[in-house]
Amino acid sequence: MKFADAGSSFCKTFSPGDGAVTIVPSRTMARSEERFDWGTGHTARRLSDHYENDLISLSKGSLALVDEDDFTVLDLGSRDAKLVSFAGRRPVKLDWSVGCAAATGATVEMLGRFYEVDFARVPIGDEWTSVTCGTYAVERIMDAVSGGEDESAAIGRFIHGLARNVFAFSGSPDRLYLSGGFTQNPAFMAALRRYAQVIPLGRTVPLAGLWAFAAERDSALGPVPFALRPPTP
């Protein structure tokens, strides 16, 4: 049995018995003829026998991994943000922001490569750049850098602005579970932690959701395996 979470940039796959999730660029997956038993993410739709949309797999995975009644999970991907809030383990808010790709993971990653910045060394201070439009925000970074400001400091303000947006999009909770590749960006985590207690769930929540769906049909699968659970702090 093979599970796949194939988003815009990366495809994560897992099979029972695997020690870890395999991650490959989605563009290679889109051209392949590989099939999956369970899939999520738009690239996986035509390649999967059982398909669940991104919000459903995220929600199911969140419920499988978080043992609380009331909580909020945000998944920040390369070009979108997805949100699910539960009250009494029932979904009370579902949202999927796809309007502006510029303000999410892909842009931050491209900025980091462009300026050759190590995100572990990006300072997060009190100031932030308004990220109402990511393209304008990137322009401001370039203006600041060409005006002599340190690249890391300018990118830090951008990331801080992004964290503020994400916090507002999440409904400004006291505590926020964070899913997706951004959990591995130390600058973003530091910025978001200025506003809420942030608990990283890693990049495998949608896969954990698919596992949970499959386990409902085949109890022999058992609980969500260690490789799909959040990294220990």
Place this chain on the structure above:
Amino acid sequence: MFLCRLKPAEIISSRQKVIGFWGAPPAHALEQAAERFPGAGFLDLDVFFGAPVSGVLPDAYCHIIRNCIDNALWLGDRLVAVVAACGEEKCDAGRYAAALLAARGIEVIATVNPNRQRTAQPLLCEAKGPLKKRAIRIMESIVEPLSDRERNAAFMTRCTPTVGFWGTPPHPIEVLELFPDTTHIFGWTRCVEMGVPADLELERQVPGDLPIVFFSQGFCAKAMIARELAKQYSGMYVDVHDQMHAATMAKIEAFIRLSGGRQ
């Protein structure tokens, strides 16, 4: 009085005359129009038929009202009159659209429908079956009421709801295809079936224990009620303008699925 079953493109290429209407005008106004224009069928101008964009309205405007204007202008001389709902059963935009068409030489019969006497049961709202088909039939019933056979069939297929839809028939109407057959209808569409399109009290009535999608057309004044009710009853508020994006579809699907609404 009868519904014209032709699409506007077919009407334009034929000699068929039609009486347009929007909202839920009172039956007597529709009957009078039918008597004045014998042979002309009624066409619901609220519905999207692919009319060319007239450019009369701003881009950021309710798509239903845009349908009303664009359909009316597209039909040209095939349109003999418009019976326009202009009271609180529609919205202010109904009045404005009526004035705008009248200024372009179209005969507009402005109506209000303040009726508070509930004249029918919510049979289609609570029957089991495709939601889109039921919502369309409710709107058609403004001109062609349900037959005894249809009422009996709806009564016999009453179901326990697993999920609710609140709102007006949406644009695009395909939003309704995401819902299971066991969906009950609330809000303005229910008010129309019960003969009281201006009954705000009924419009705001929903069961407290049912997962409900509260739909609002983009730029519609009903958004404030939809959002408030969604908060109050832990439902999901959805706002759609021109197109139903994949993210909106995913939200509705996820809400229904995770709330146990899909049977």
